[in-house]
Amino acid sequence: MSSIDGEMVIDCHGHYTTVPQEHATWSTRLKEALEAGEQAPPYPAMSDEEIRDSIESNQLKMIRDRGIDVVLLSPRASAMVHHVANAEFSVGWAQACNDIVARVCDLFPGVFFGVCQLPQTPQITNRNAVVELERCVSDLGFVGCNLNPDPSGGRWNSPPLTDSSWYPLYEKLIELDVPVMVHPSASRTAALHSTGAHYINADTAVFMQLISGDVFDEFPSLRVIIPHGGGAVPYHWGRYRGLAASLGRESLSEHVRSNIYFDTCVYHQEGMELLFRTVECDQLLFGSEMIGAVRGVDPLSGHHYDDTKRYVDALALPREQRQKVLWQNACEVYSRLGARLRGGESAESRP
């Protein structure tokens, strides 16, 4: 295990997708109970061993195989389903999802750090999200959150992230000094495949929202991670430079420098090369989206599609750039993570 002084690998984009079945089943029972006007059903008891088993043979095995030291773990994104049921469901379900992620973090200290799901609901203000964010960061020790820019699941009827209705959430993010990763949940429409279209499209849409508005003038320390390699943005970097210029931004790179970051969830070498040729290393955080959208082994390489570290390794980056992307940027952007790792919290200090 590497230390904070040497090389280290932090995966900023991990989802707990191998959660015990009782947890997933409970969400259906919660929804049914609330719809019937009944009280929430009791949350199922799960032993530490059951949770440990769900991780050890999956996420933990994978990260050890790949040489990853630390994972920022958030609840399964497709299961957030902010468009289902109502605000009460969303609060109860987010709490349960975040609590079980917190148990994983407690069971594997120094390896998993929590990133929370927010209890969002379409066209409802973000008060519930602010409360849950505070609970997760202050009580559970989480280091960031995932924000769904389209809680409707594909209808895109929420205001853009530059709208002031989002500001209370940004104020809390800044007060707590945590960043936000933009991440939708499952699509509710057959026209938008969740992991093959809606996720990537949300990345692209949010980048365009953010360069169209002045939210970073209002919140200069707001830090937004756009996952999946920034959606379509690096591939269309010229288009975005041109659009930014037409909006009066002198330099797109300058505009996003201190506020927008992309992860490295791009599943082929050519794509990864484009990302690094287009976006400065200071803006990039290593990530794999594991265990997530694409779980197979690429017959062309013999390795998992989402083993993104191999593509980064193959870039043969200068050491300084490599360190930034693999862990230093993550420690800065997720400043609470950085503080804890600098404080000596690591897998080596596990009891």
Place this chain on the structure above:
Amino acid sequence: MSSIDGEMVIDCHGHYTTVPQEHATWSTRLKEALEAGEQAPPYPAMSDEEIRDSIESNQLKMIRDRGIDVVLLSPRASAMVHHVANAEFSVGWAQACNDIVARVCDLFPGVFFGVCQLPQTPQITNRNAVVELERCVSDLGFVGCNLNPDPSGGRWNSPPLTDSSWYPLYEKLIELDVPVMVHPSASRTAALHSTGAHYINADTAVFMQLISGDVFDEFPSLRVIIPHGGGAVPYHWGRYRGLAASLGRESLSEHVRSNIYFDTCVYHQEGMELLFRTVECDQLLFGSEMIGAVRGVDPLSGHHYDDTKRYVDALALPREQRQKVLWQNACEVYSRLGARLRGGESAESRP
């Protein structure tokens, strides 16, 4: 001017965005009249000179500057607004837009060839689209059409393009032997910037729709052009290969080989290089989306962002590949264009 035997440059993606103002104004009057239960207002008279002027100092000047010989010209995409008003509006407006494109093609024979807008309406079957497609191809000599995969303008409430409700349109496309470019219109939601998000997202969404279904088994000769360099797809080619594998497709390249094409509307060199490294030349059609989304001059290069021929030129492709991308593929995919160019129709034969 080059000939069909030598080098030639066909831009498969041009929009008539410099149309005389009376045309645009008429759409508002048409909408208001229909809403008031009145008859459609008379379409404004425009002289040939007025139309010629709108092209000569814009599109024609640009293509001559850039060394483009032929443009597939379609109505302004953002103005199709299939979500506005009702089916009657959509029919009247599409006819007017296609008629004025036809006038441009007649005024500049051998240079502009028509691609039609379809009178679509959210959640309405495609009968009107079939009728207008037939009119444009059979009566006006058009060589292709643009299909909006989301006539709602961002709500994504139409079935995916693999749904059988689209089949009557595909049957007509095949009967007429014309291809279809997938192209949305303006977004109706502030969350989705039209040219910076909705267009690119539609490309990505449709590619995922098409690899999820079996529409090409049903319609083996259906030819679909996905514009804007394929949206996010080439950048995330590994993701799509992995998703295709999980859907039981042995080879993504094989699956799309005879049916899906991308244009080259990518506005920086690195992006263009990725496109050509990822997608076979047989699948690529030169395009610029001109005069369109990004009209400025890139201060880094001193040339227009959308002068895509410069990026293709800089690839220094082998002659055979270059010819395919610059014109041969377009002549095959838009087979009616190919037949007319082989028949000697060119700007040189202008009266």
